[in-house]
Amino acid sequence: MGGDKQALQAHLQSGLTTTCRCWAITRRDGRTFGFTDHDMELGFDGLTFKASTGLTASAIEQATGLSIDNTEAMGALSDASVRDEDIEAGRFDGAEVRAWLVNWADPTQRMLQFRGSIGELRRAGGAFHAELRGLTDLLNRPLGRIYQKPCTAVLGDKACRFVLDTPGYLSEAEIVAVEGTELRLQGADDVDAGWFERGRLDVLDGAAQGLWASVKLDEQAKGGRAITLWSAIGGGLAVGDRVQLTAGCDKRMSTCRLKFDNMLNFQGFPDLPHEDWVMAVPKRSSQHKGRSRR
Incomplete structure (x- = not known):
């Protein structure tokens, strides 16, 4: 995976270098594509990195701390690698990306420079442009539970625990x-x-x-x-x-209880008070129980 970094460093310091870049793109369906900007195919880690694919990348921006690393890959659409219909179908959305700096004369001398995923992917004029997002981009995702009446779980996930292969579902x-x-x-x-x-x-x-x-x-x-x-x-x-x-789930408590018999794992808060109750103020004239008054 990492290769011989020390040997690569010594090669870079020699003053006469034979380096290139290699990319591996792994889609969510498990298919992996290898590309290189060298003029000949390279192979390591059980992957073949194809040359003359037209794939290039701008300089990788890497920062310390929690700043997001990003770059952009550009390439030509072809039947042999990235096809227009695959992009249209979303097969490359969220695909994992790894990028190495490699000594093409000795591919064991390499260094993993970037690891992340494909973000925005656009195509035009027979080419594609893929935004590459570093691992720190995951820190932008909201975490924690949300207090709301509907269930926040996805049917069949770890929070829901419903067994989807139950007959009828x-x-x-x-x-x-x-x-x-x-x-x-x-x-x-x-x-x-x-x-x-x-x-x-x-x-x-x-x-x-x-x-x-x-x-x-x-x-x-x-x-x-x-x-x-x-x-x-x-x-x-x-x-x-x-x-x-x-089977569909509309996230309501009644659906969880009657359709899926899974009330013990319901992840919503059905008894949260309405907005009228939150805005209630004390009154002397009559009881104020939070119900809307029409």
Whole structure:
């Protein structure tokens, strides 16, 4: 992973250097791509770093303390590496990025200079520009619980603890028609309409395999279900693709109790007082219990 840093340092101090940069991009689906700005392919850590890919990066900005390190990678879109449809589908969103300074004459002499993730990704004119965010960017994420009436957990996560593979809460179906964000599915018709609203649709095969979207509407249709997504899946859905539907949760206490029988793990605060109660002031004329007065 790290390589021989001391040997690389001695090489840099020699005055005559043979260095290049290498990048490894690991997507969330597990696929890893290697790039280098050298004119020949390099290999280390079990990865092959392809040359002539058109990938370059501006100078890496690194700072001490909690300042955020950042840089930008630029490259050409190609079928062999980064494709326009993959960017459109969001397959590179949040991908892990590692960047090394490498002695191409002896790749064991290398130093990991940057580690982070892809932030904003844009494309134009047959090329892409990827904002690279350092590890300190994670410190900008809000932590802790939020006091609110609805549940703050995600269905099936460590806080929710609901077992999603419970019979009836996951269903597979086949796409029989696609029109924008509206899908007609065959199968998954053993539950009532609305069961999958606010749920999730995962694509199991086809060009969009591994992608997912949130369900906006779930209606029963002849021979199956009519599903409307909040946003279209960029990978391209086709008739015959298999999908998996996950039951929806609207974060209400009654839903947690009646639909999922998971009240012990409800992460909301349903008894928080309304705004009228917070604004209440003492009165002599009558009791003031916080209810709105109309």
